[in-house]
Amino acid sequence: MTVPLIELRDIYKTREGRDILKRISLRVSRGEVLALIGPTGAGKTTLLRIINLLDRPDGGELLFNGTDTASSDKFRLESRRRMAFVLQKPVVFNSSVYDNIACGLKWRGIDRHQITTRVNDMLEMVGMTDYCKRNARTLSGGEMQRIAVARAVATNPELLLLDEPTANLDPVSAIKIEETLTGIIRQNAVTVIMATHDMAQGQRLAERIGVLADGELVQTGTPGEIFTRPGNRDIAEFVGMENLLEGVIASCEGEMALIDVNGTMIEAVTDCNVGEEVSVGIRPENVTIALSRLSSSARNCLPGTITWAVSSGPLCRVEIDCGFPLVALVTKRSAEEMGLEKGIKVYATFKAVSLHVIRRR
Amino acid sequence: MGELWDGFLKALELIYTFDPEVMQIAGRSLSIGLTSIVIGSVICIPLAGLIHFNQFWGKRFLVSLIQTFYSIPTVVVGLFVFVMLSNVGPLGGLGLLFSPAAIVVGQVLLITPILLGLVISAFRGVDQTILDTARSMGASGWQVAVLVIKEARFGVMAAVIMGFGRAISEVGISLMVGGNIRGVTRVITTAISLESSKGDIELALALGMILIFISLVVNIIMNRIQQK
Numbered sequence: 001m002t003v004p005l006i007e008l009r010d011i012y013k014t015r016e017g018r019d020i021l022k023r024i025s026l027r028v029s030r031g032e033v034l035a036l037i038g039p040t041g042a043g044k045t046t047l048l049r050i051i052n053l054l055d056r057p058d059g060g061e062l063l064f065n066g067t068d069t070a071s072s073d074k075f076r077l078e079s080r081r082r083m084a085f086v087l088q089k090p091v092v093f094n095s096s097v098y099d100n101i102a103c104g105l106k107w108r109g110i111d112r113h114q115i116t117t118r119v120n121d122m123l124e125m126v127g128m129t130d131y132c133k134r135n136a137r138t139l140s141g142g143e144m145q146r147i148a149v150a151r152a153v154a155t156n157p158e159l160l161l162l163d164e165p166t167a168n169l170d171p172v173s174a175i176k177i178e179e180t181l182t183g184i185i186r187q188n189a190v191t192v193i194m195a196t197h198d199m200a201q202g203q204r205l206a207e208r209i210g211v212l213a214d215g216e217l218v219q220t221g222t223p224g225e226i227f228t229r230p231g232n233r234d235i236a237e238f239v240g241m242e243n244l245l246e247g248v249i250a251s252c253e254g255e256m257a258l259i260d261v262n263g264t265m266i267e268a269v270t271d272c273n274v275g276e277e278v279s280v281g282i283r284p285e286n287v288t289i290a291l292s293r294l295s296s297s298a299r300n301c302l303p304g305t306i307t308w309a310v311s312s313g314p315l316c317r318v319e320i321d322c323g324f325p326l327v328a329l330v331t332k333r334s335a336e337e338m339g340l341e342k343g344i345k346v347y348a349t350f351k352a353v354s355l356h357v358i359r360r361r
Numbered sequence: 362m363g364e365l366w367d368g369f370l371k372a373l374e375l376i377y378t379f380d381p382e383v384m385q386i387a388g389r390s391l392s393i394g395l396t397s398i399v400i401g402s403v404i405c406i407p408l409a410g411l412i413h414f415n416q417f418w419g420k421r422f423l424v425s426l427i428q429t430f431y432s433i434p435t436v437v438v439g440l441f442v443f444v445m446l447s448n449v450g451p452l453g454g455l456g457l458l459f460s461p462a463a464i465v466v467g468q469v470l471l472i473t474p475i476l477l478g479l480v481i482s483a484f485r486g487v488d489q490t491i492l493d494t495a496r497s498m499g500a501s502g503w504q505v506a507v508l509v510i511k512e513a514r515f516g517v518m519a520a521v522i523m524g525f526g527r528a529i530s531e532v533g534i535s536l537m538v539g540g541n542i543r544g545v546t547r548v549i550t551t552a553i554s555l556e557s558s559k560g561d562i563e564l565a566l567a568l569g570m571i572l573i574f575i576s577l578v579v580n581i582i583m584n585r586i587q588q589k
Contacts, residue, residue, distance in 0.1 A: 049493075052497050054493055054496055054497060077499065077501060080496070080497065080499050081499035083497070084497065084498065085494075085497035085498075087490060087493065087494060087497075089490055091488075091490045091491060091493075091494045093491065093494075093495075093508065093511075093512060094511070094512050094514075095511070103495075103498060103500075103508075104498040104499055107498065107499050107500045107501070107504050108499060148494075151498065152498075155498070155499065161497075
């Protein structure tokens with residue numbers, strides 16, 4: 001088995017008596033792109049800072065390329081020089097754009113000619129060749145972040161750490177940064193660990209996602225797994241499962257179960273047992289709306305009344321009261337053709353297999 | 362007003378004709394002041410870094426104490442250095458009293474609190490994220506320190522300009538430990554003091570203007586360096 005580039009063993013960190021990270025274990029292989037997602041305050045930044053060897057954990061081990069990073073300060077500096085970290089807030093030094101990008105190379109004692117070539121390549125990559133001599137502090141937030149990315153990549157890091165690189169930027173700048181990052185990931189085959197609270201960004205860029213909540217790594221998996229089979233209610237909420245219903249398994253027949261949600265019975269596929277309390281997740285896009293009861297293969301068809309309908313872009317969000325509130329996403333055109341508006345009686349249909357049942361603890 | 366005007370004309374004449382004595386005095390003032398600020402900076406900038414970047418017990422008190430000494434009277438420093446360097450003092454054996462070196466020692470002591478305090482303030486202005494970014498980019502301890510000085514260069518330069526101003530304009534130390542010896546330790550400020558007590562107001566005024574002129578030139582040069 002190959003040695004992972006980064007291995008965390010039971011890393012924990014406390015601050016002012018509060019546990020910021022609770023025994024996190026994680027292996028990241030060379031070339032992998034991992035996104036750490038989680039709400040603000042989940043410990044993403046703290047974890048990245050520990051991985052970048054800026055801070056020391058209060059316990060646990062961090063191995064870089066198989067060697068314990070606690071061994072010596074010299075090894076920590078050497079290891080840090082094989083990584084790069086782009087912080088959430090765009091940070092540039094009070095010097096020219098050129099000097100900003102060159103600094104990491106200068107600190108590594110690279111010769112001047114090589115630095116010039118490399119910096120020019122980086123400027124081209126982020127599309128800022130004309131800004132070479134400008135003081136970096138005079139740039140906009142988005143431009144500063146592009147410089148920060150260029151500065152990080154200039155050193156050819158084996159591990160690139162990104163802390164919500166687009167969080168503080170306007171949408172246009174955010175897209176540019178993301179495009180640049182996508183390019184870097186594809187071309188350089190670099191290992192990336194990025195923190196983001198933007199689930200969609202995590203899905204776009206990463207091949208594996210780790211969900212961090214309240215200092216715990218609660219689930220890791222492919223974006224598809226996290227998205228369709230979130231491990232608990234909090235993750236489900238975080239990944240955009242808007243319909244989360246509380247219920248109890250009323251009866252079971254093999255893996256088909258009847259779940260009692262507020263008096264309404266829903267059929268779902270699950271391995272939970274009778275009497276277990278569960279949360280049922282239904283993605284809004286998996287709910288079909290009809291004006292009359294359809295005969296279809298879908299196991300669930302619930303009558304209800306529309307309580308709220310609002311358009312956003314090409315889609316329309318419809319809230320239906322079927323004994324519990326249920327959100328459905330339909331195209332704006334369908335909504336108009338069917339005349340979906342508040343007070344209309346409709347049937348909400350969804351398949352038993354499209355439901356995600358989570359055990360409640 | 363007439364005296365001021367005459368003084369101004371005389372100052373111009375003394376400068377224009379490169380009056381040897383005036384030039385010598387001005388040159389001495391300048392070289393002593395510059396020596397003091399260079400030595401002071403070499404000591405204080407790293408020391409300020411050590412104080413700022415390390416956490417230790419009593420740090421806040423130390424910074425308050427440094428700030429208290431901003432306004433220490435020059436004659437008090439002069440007296441202290443005089444006692445230390447006099448024949449009966451602990452450093453009397455060095456034979457430095459009434460030499461330019463003694464003035465430098467006094468001036469360095471005088472400007473140390475200002476330099477330390479203002480440089481610490483300048484370092485405080487450097488955001489923690491700058492330090493984190495530098496470290497994350499693989500800067501060693503020294504490289505981070507150099508970067509911080511660069512980042513804080515405006516504040517550091519302001520401190521140096523302030524320190525130089527205080528050094529070149531002081532009279533108490535030069536008088537007490539320099540002795541105002543003609544051709545040896547007579548500097549502009551002590552010469553002004555002597556000339557005005559002798560009644561030669563015009564020469565005193567002229568020297569005063571030269572002092573301001575020197576300060577102006579030095580500040581212009583330092584500002585140029587700062588803007589680079």
